Amino acid sequence: MDNNLKLKTAEIEKISHLEYFNIAISVDCVIFCYNEKSLQVLLIKSDLEEYSGLYSLLGDLVKPDEDLDSAPYRVLKQRTGMDDVYLEQVHTFGSIGRHVSGRVITTAYYSLIDIKHHKLKLDENELHWHPVKNIKKLAFDHKIILDTCLQRLREQVMEFPIAFNLLPEKFSLRQLQELYEAILGIELDRRNFRKKIALKGWLHDLDEMETDVSHRPGKLYSLDPVHKKRKVIKKSKQPLVTILT
Amino acid sequence: MDNNLKLKTAEIEKISHLEYFNIAISVDCVIFCYNEKSLQVLLIKSDLEEYSGLYSLLGDLVKPDEDLDSAPYRVLKQRTGMDDVYLEQVHTFGSIGRHVSGRVITTAYYSLIDIKHHKLKLDENELHWHPVKNIKKLAFDHKIILDTCLQRLREQVMEFPIAFNLLPEKFSLRQLQELYEAILGIELDRRNFRKKIALKGWLHDLDEMETDVSHRPGKLYSLDPVHKKRKVIKKSKQPLVTILT
DNA sequence: TCAAAAGTGTTGACTTTACACCCATGA
């Protein structure tokens, strides 16, 4: 007991010394899924006294021997059992006071996963899916991080074929449209949506129909294999040339 | 189990994280200027043996008591004597092997400055402006950082009134067009460019004319005061609504 | 036969592109 206390004090001394010279770096993951027609995000009960009762994003400190971009994959693998997920770096947050337990700079990523594929045991881990719409407050600056990632997702989703990561392998155009509506937070015209998606050439017609629906079944599609890359490769100039003259 | 026991305090959490406080974090600045009809970037001779002969971006370690976003302002102030510059965070680079002298994760910013305003003493500091077009190789991963920042600049420049930071207070439409051509790396149609810019409503007509030109002088403009904000405030949904239906 | 969603085209408004001529100035 005595020893423990002494050690702790020494450690804390050391920490406050370190604190002055060192900065920790973490990653935080905004893990999106699409379930019951709503865009949801995976949160964990904060284990810090200071934020008791609040939820926070999944994150971890970056290990000295791992790439920054590998850290969120590790976090996802640990928490959901999934690898081969879509991940995108969004922004790095580094205000002095953003973390209660010291100076931590965090790089935010968002991830898109198909809820059917993950293997999390929600109750055990105090992990829960929360509809993005309902989230008012999170621990740390995680609400701002969430908002930033959502905004980026909205920007990307029309330009690149990434939303499909949130859907099962086979899906109908209606499902796809509802997904887009959930992400963008707006309603879309069905005819215009179908035209626009057809124009993108992202879809592969499976020649199958929905089953188990109590109405006329729709056709099923999958993401065209050509567009199945994990990492977005940005067209460098193409879109810019068309912007102006 | 007692609730208090389950919750970690911030102090305790620090201890468990001690081992991780050994990654350094830096910022690197891609400082753009516009001179002699070309987009240029401020580079410094690398003082590392490993990169002898190569140039690198301006950067520095983030101090424990400064916000991440403040660090690039400090670097710019130190190097150019300018504050009140346009700065935008772009991406964070954190591969294990990216820095020869240890584990350094770096957040990249780009900055737009009017070359006429800076106070650098180029020769003393081994600081030099380099046309972006000519840059083939830089120290560390700085070429990739430069490319990433240039791409982001190209994406932003049509959407937000930021290019004006590269021009003097008063400028002609020709100057502005040449600047855009330098940034985008493409030629633009004069009439369409003028229409497009007029439509944006970014310009304030100064009712003055160019002087010292050996041809018909053009009108001078300045950035409309309404748009003179340092930080870009993103319209959240406006552009997205128009994307689809 | 009803309810629910699938599937499909057109029109008008707007935006974008391509393109050519006269004008003002200084050399």
Add this chain to the structure above:
DNA sequence: TCATGGGTGTAAAGTCAACACTTTTGA
């Protein structure tokens, strides 16, 4: 008077937004 760039308009093409009816299926 020439060279240089300033300044401007229009027509055709393409894109976007709004909008309604018929079809298929299961209940």
